[in-house]
Amino acid sequence: MEPLTRDGLSPLKPLADALSSAVPEHPADDGLFGPRSVVWRLHRDRSFPVAAIRSLMLQALHPLTMAGVAQHSDWRRDPLGRLAATSGYVLTVTYGARADAEAAARRVRAVHRHVRGVDDVTGLPYSADDPALLLWVHAAMVDSVVCVADRYGRRLEPGDADRYVAEMVPFAVIVGIPEDLVPGSVRELTDYLSSVGLLQATPAARDAIGFVLDPPDLDPDMRETWRDLGQVAIGTLPEWARSLYGFPVPPTEALERVTVRQLVGVLDLSFESLPGVLEARQRIELRMRA
Amino acid sequence: MSGAVPRSRAARAAALARLVLRIGGRYAARSPQLIFASVDRRRELRHDLALRSAEEVAEELGAMKGALMKLGQMASYIDEGVPEEFRATMARLQRDAPPMSAGLAAAVVAEELGDTPEGAFGRWDPLPFAAASIGQVHRAITRDGRAVAVKVQYPGIGESIEADVRNVALLRRIARMAFPGLETSALVDELRDRLREEVDYALEAEHQQLFADYYEGHPVIHVPRVVPELSTRRVLTSELVPGSRFEDVLGWDQRERDLAAETIHRFVFRGLYRLHAFNGDPHPGNYLFHGRGRVTFLDFGLTKRFTANDLAPLEDAARYIAVERDGAGFRAALERAGFLQPGAPVATELVVDHLGAFYNTVLRDGPLTITPEYASALVRRFFDTRSPIAPYSNIPRAYVVLQRISLGLYGVLGSLRATGNWRRIAEEIWPFTNGPPSTPIGEAEARWRALRGEAPLGRSA
Numbered sequence: 084m085e086p087l088t089r090d091g092l093s094p095l096k097p098l099a100d101a102l103s104s105a106v107p108e109h110p111a112d113d114g115l116f117g118p119r120s121v122v123w124r125l126h127r128d129r130s131f132p133v134a135a136i137r138s139l140m141l142q143a144l145h146p147l148t149m150a151g152v153a154q155h156s157d158w159r160r161d162p163l164g165r166l167a168a169t170s171g172y173v174l175t176v177t178y179g180a181r182a183d184a185e186a187a188a189r190r191v192r193a194v195h196r197h198v199r200g201v202d203d204v205t206g207l208p209y210s211a212d213d214p215a216l217l218l219w220v221h222a223a224m225v226d227s228v229v230c231v232a233d234r235y236g237r238r239l240e241p242g243d244a245d246r247y248v249a250e251m252v253p254f255a256v257i258v259g260i261p262e263d264l265v266p267g268s269v270r271e272l273t274d275y276l277s278s279v280g281l282l283q284a285t286p287a288a289r290d291a292i293g294f295v296l297d298p299p300d301l302d303p304d305m306r307e308t309w310r311d312l313g314q315v316a317i318g319t320l321p322e323w324a325r326s327l328y329g330f331p332v333p334p335t336e337a338l339e340r341v342t343v344r345q346l347v348g349v350l351d352l353s354f355e356s357l358p359g360v361l362e363a364r365q366r367i368e369l370r371m372r373a
Numbered sequence: 374m375s376g377a378v379p380r381s382r383a384a385r386a387a388a389l390a391r392l393v394l395r396i397g398g399r400y401a402a403r404s405p406q407l408i409f410a411s412v413d414r415r416r417e418l419r420h421d422l423a424l425r426s427a428e429e430v431a432e433e434l435g436a437m438k439g440a441l442m443k444l445g446q447m448a449s450y451i452d453e454g455v456p457e458e459f460r461a462t463m464a465r466l467q468r469d470a471p472p473m474s475a476g477l478a479a480a481v482v483a484e485e486l487g488d489t490p491e492g493a494f495g496r497w498d499p500l501p502f503a504a505a506s507i508g509q510v511h512r513a514i515t516r517d518g519r520a521v522a523v524k525v526q527y528p529g530i531g532e533s534i535e536a537d538v539r540n541v542a543l544l545r546r547i548a549r550m551a552f553p554g555l556e557t558s559a560l561v562d563e564l565r566d567r568l569r570e571e572v573d574y575a576l577e578a579e580h581q582q583l584f585a586d587y588y589e590g591h592p593v594i595h596v597p598r599v600v601p602e603l604s605t606r607r608v609l610t611s612e613l614v615p616g617s618r619f620e621d622v623l624g625w626d627q628r629e630r631d632l633a634a635e636t637i638h639r640f641v642f643r644g645l646y647r648l649h650a651f652n653g654d655p656h657p658g659n660y661l662f663h664g665r666g667r668v669t670f671l672d673f674g675l676t677k678r679f680t681a682n683d684l685a686p687l688e689d690a691a692r693y694i695a696v697e698r699d700g701a702g703f704r705a706a707l708e709r710a711g712f713l714q715p716g717a718p719v720a721t722e723l724v725v726d727h728l729g730a731f732y733n734t735v736l737r738d739g740p741l742t743i744t745p746e747y748a749s750a751l752v753r754r755f756f757d758t759r760s761p762i763a764p765y766s767n768i769p770r771a772y773v774v775l776q777r778i779s780l781g782l783y784g785v786l787g788s789l790r791a792t793g794n795w796r797r798i799a800e801e802i803w804p805f806t807n808g809p810p811s812t813p814i815g816e817a818e819a820r821w822r823a824l825r826g827e828a829p830l831g832r833s834a
Contacts, residue, residue: 129432129436237428237432305550307546308546341536342540344435344436344437345436345437345536345537345540345543346437346543347436348435348436348437348438348441349437349441349543349547351436352437352438352441365419365422368422369421369422372421
């Protein structure tokens with residue numbers, strides 16, 4: 084059941100720890116979004132792992148974003164630790180008190196200040212605190228959450244997608260993107276995404292995404308499940324992004340809502356059985372009901 | 374009770390017989406209000422997290438979780454062979470399943486019975502007192518004054534389980550993770566059938582009533598009667614029975630525990646050999662104890678019925694190994710049942726040694742204590758993929774539930790550290806031995822059989 088690596092530890096453990104420490108037991112306030120927000124609803128959807136894989140695949144298509152990761156991050160040594168750090172950041176900003184969210188953003192900005200260099204492929208200089216790159220990362224995530232939640236999560240009500248995009252503006256602003264650059268509606272988001280140039284699947288991007296889709300050392304049964312999940316993420320990519328990677332279109336039956344939810348359900352169950360996960364989810368649920 | 378004077382075996386047996394004889398008016402005339410009030414909530418359900426809509430049910434229990442719960446139930450009887458993480462996941466899933474809100478449960482009742490719960494029943498407790506694997510149980514008093522337990526199914530769970538069992542590939546993958554080393558395709562096929570049956574409370578009601586009718590008037594075995602006019606596919610109403618839980622019984626004195634164990638043992642053996650029906654759920658939560666060996670059996674959602682043909686090779690196997698001591702006959706019976714490949718290149722002594730282990734409790738005439746260690750060892754043997762006969766042995770589909778129950782049964786008897794002459798009890802029930810009553814409960818049971826006009830069992834009869 085548990086997605087064990089061969090050394091007998093759950094690879095989801097760092098993610099579980101990230102969730103349980105990101106969701107406060109006695110929050111000082113309702114944070115940036117609050118329990119009634121669409122953000123709270125979508126960020127605890129069980130389909131979130133698929134959205135995360137899709138986000139990474141889109142984000143990696145910007146060569147300068149990818150160069151920053153490839154040249155400065157230790158993701159290859161500790162991929163799940165890296166993923167857990169990102170996930171912990173998203174969850175803290177979502178469910179944490181305002182001061183915690185702002186502190187987390189300050190730490191990210193401090194790290195970003197040192198991430199700069201020149202991309203091998205395009206020959207262009209980059210800097211991680213460049214609002215243009217930050218905006219790409221933000222937009223790829225927001226687009227992925229909306230797309231995946233609608234297809235595989237609890238369905239979105241009319242207007243939810245627009246509300247989500249608009250609610251997420253402060254999420255972008257606290258990492259240093261000027262507010263007037265951030266898309267505030269689905270329409271603006273779509274326009275922005277299609278306006279970005281330079282996108283390509285560099286060798287670094289292919290390498291990293293290959294790793295995400297088939298992490299080493301998973302036990303054989305879990306490996307199948309994870310690969311299936313990767314196929315689902317590929318199936319939700321826009322056509323242009325899929326073509327850049329050269330991935331074939333996954334079979335339709337692998338993308339059916341019921342099948343995908345079953346797959347996600349199995350993964351989610353092993354996640355939820357890790358210490359602290361259920362309790363964190365219950366804290367969120369109780370605040371949303373209050 | 375614990376007299377300082379050591380008593381002889383005969384005196385002790387006589388005292389037991391008197392106890393059993395007093396059973397007569399066991400469920401005598403308690404008012405429904407008293408019964409209603411005495412059934413307490415088994416554990417704190419998280420009403421603050423109650424599911425308020427079918428959509429929330431789908432989110433919490435749909436998408437494979439229902440199927441996994443069932444698989445987890447299978448795993449929960451078994452101490453060994455199941456990875457700890459899987460066990461923890463399943464235990465958690467069963468323990469923490471949130472209840473339905475009062476409104477949602479009422480909506481299901483209204484859809485099924487065509488009236489509000491308060492209208493359909495005279496009195497209705499909107500808070501469930503127990504969780505069931507795909508529903509929850511409410512206390513109520515019917516309009517004609519009977520205290521009842523009403524099991525209400527989560528809305529939409531039937532559809533989602535139906536979708537889950539169609540995803541055979543994923544089920545097999547999970548079963549491989551849950552039961553490494555076990556041939557899982559038969560297990561998964563059986564799981565699918567049982568899941569489909571379990572969502573049909575009408576079928577469960579039929580099975581429960583089969584057992585209730587059969588055990589009518591039995592001195593120590595009680596099965597709550599179904600109230601058919603208040604039961605449907607998603608609502609099952611039956612007699613409400615107060616009693617002690619398994620956890621309580623573990624604190625009772627050993628004699629009481631032995632009596633309870635004897636009754637459970639009789640229930641399983643008698644069900645199989647006389648009723649040809651096995652209640653597939655030896656979960657400790659499915660028993661209520663009333664002292665002096667009296668036990669109420671709950672939850673018939675996983676009942677397996679056997680044909681005479683299904684049973685014949687099993688009867689033969691038991692007879693050859695336990696009575697005739699004929700290893701070759703035992704082996705041939707197992708081959709007929711499909712447990713062992715015919716002509717497998719292993720010595721018959723080895724077959725007897727390995728597969729005969731399951732009959733250990735009934736091999737010898739004499740008192741035997743079933744310990745948790747014994748139960749674990751049995752399961753270890755069952756899951757031992759390195760045994761020399763493992764490549765040639767298998768559990769045919771018709772017996773998967775049977776196997777589960779046997780393992781679960783020993784788990785329950787082991788927890789009770791029960792002592793009994795299991796062989797003598799088996800002989801009372803085996804159709805091929807037709808033995809005399811061997812205990813006070815056996816005596817009382819013989820009188821019950823005579824009263825209901827049941828012909829003695831057995832071929833010679």
